[in-house]
Amino acid sequence: MKPLFPLLIFILLFQYRTFSQNRLPEIRENIPLDSIRLSDPCILADAKTSMYYITGTGGLLWKSKDLGHWTGPYRVVETDPDSWMGPRPMIWAAELHYYKDKYYNFATFTNREVKIDTVQGNVIERRASHILVSDKAEGPYVPMEDPTYLPADKPTLDGTFWVDEDGKPYMVYCYEWLQNWNGTIEKIELKPDLSGSVGKSQLLFKASESPWSRERNDEGDTIPNKVTDGPWLFKTQTGKLGMIWTSWVFGDYTQGVAYSESGTLDGPWIHDEQPFSPPNYGHGMLFRTFEGQLLMAVHSHRVGENGRYIRIPKLFEVDDSGDKLVLGEPFRGNVN
Template identity: 75%
Template sequence: MKKEVLLFAFVLFSVLLSAQQKVPNRFRTNIPLDSIHLSDPCILANKKTSTYYMTGTGGLLWKSKDLARWEGPYRVAETDPTSWMGPKPEIWAAELHEYEGKYYYFATFTNNTIKIDTVKGNVIPRRASHILVSDNPDGPYKPMESPTYLPENMPTLDGTFWVDRDDKPYMIYCHEWLQNWNGTMEKIELKPDLSGSVGKGKILFHASDSPWSREKMGDEIHPNRVTDGPWLFRTDTGRLGMIWTSWVFQDYTQGVVYSESGTLDGPWIQEKEPITPPNFGHGMLFRTLDGKWLMSVHSHKDVNGRYIRIPHLFEVDLSGDKLVVGEIYIPHK
């Protein structure tokens, strides 16, 4: 079992590292969405500039006027080389959020030169969800007051943003399964200007709560231990939900969970079945500039030993009490 776990951890790390390193840096224009290799795509639709801004793993930014054709990549994230991140941190799962007149860059930063723990033979580097800020949607995004939002000895990832019914801002993030051996989804309150965190994190649910994710451990089948890619939403009826991603054996897959209280405090009840076909995941929701709800995800497949991740869009319906995922949406110029 230990060999299987180490192999799974190595494959996951290789996928993320590959996605980090193979994002093309050469500036291009008029690029179709499905010609961009990008993990964890997040799209901000900005009415002030009539522009879509897409970011994700790799720390780069793409721009589009119509979702069909894109230009980029632009480098927009500026970190402090004297901080714990070091001079060249890996950047995973970046998101853009507009809040109170500013734009915020939520991302996972990793410094592989700092080791914070060793669990079951796995050496865990310094990795944490963090927030940068800008006055403009296309950056540059720079550090704020707090150098640390979450505990230094805790590997966290995929931080996202939500303002709850108490009108307070929160970061929702994953505590990585490689340390706790059963990944969690957690929340922590943020300062009003998002420049730091307040208090301690609180667990919302565990990976093992999922009825749809699966992994094989020896001869037994269990819920997968990975929590990944949270994104919060409300349906038109006011129901609070969260899409998140795990694995069904070798397939990266997305599910959904709903809060019975309508707040982050839950309790959170998992849907029994995933909401995307196999090998689509790490989703987020956005409204197009003309008001249509879409879900951005990436496909995930192995082509001759090379992991390929490409952004895709799905139509979604939030008019009822649940999120309903429709057909793949093909933007037209």
């Protein structure tokens, strides 16, 4: 009998993400952050508009002047119905990045009508990280030159952005465990305007290399967890390159951190022994407020009575003054 826990978790996540993608409630104003249901939150502090924008799974956008009260959601993603994504792709883990006077939307798209593989009885749908562009933070975000960024025969997700020491832009993303049964985090070079990818991807590390993410097999033995999820790159104030990313500690969705010994994406990546976040918080990202305070946005995680994930954005204070991140208290600010 194959280990079923990661697969059951994936099914629940799939149900939640499908639900959040298909719902489009009316625009609401002055909504507290903890009243928003949102998985994989990513916040852009946009200096041009003096506005915070939050997006995530579902691809919708909220905006706020103070991080405390938000207006939205707005539909900001425009895909090509004739592309590999199909007419109604699912959207996961959207991120907004400002680069060279443009705004870019890194997101994972799934076309449920296209099946690319079957592994250990699991049918794998066409899923990949992709990048859209806009002249404004509020969108709309539209496709660019290349129809694909990553191989069509591999399920990839949770793409994020980094400009490495060589001055070149990269997408860092996850190759999903459902196909390789040991999830990875990889990089691929991007064109200067991010309109496509260059060359082949390169492995950064595997899920099994983490000392903190664990699960049990059918015999009850403790083994490395298979899942890689939600990478986000950062540099500390001392110049140390690090990455927060998420996996599982048995039944708890949890975030860890790794640091590059070379100071570049090529690593090697050394993982902290213990998780970075409390249990049942994950898929984090870092941003600075307009006042200069470093915060981490994550989502809380629990399963409701109907079997759907309940995920709510949460902000934590973070200290990056040393060689390693230090997690602080939940951010109070104007959130309450």
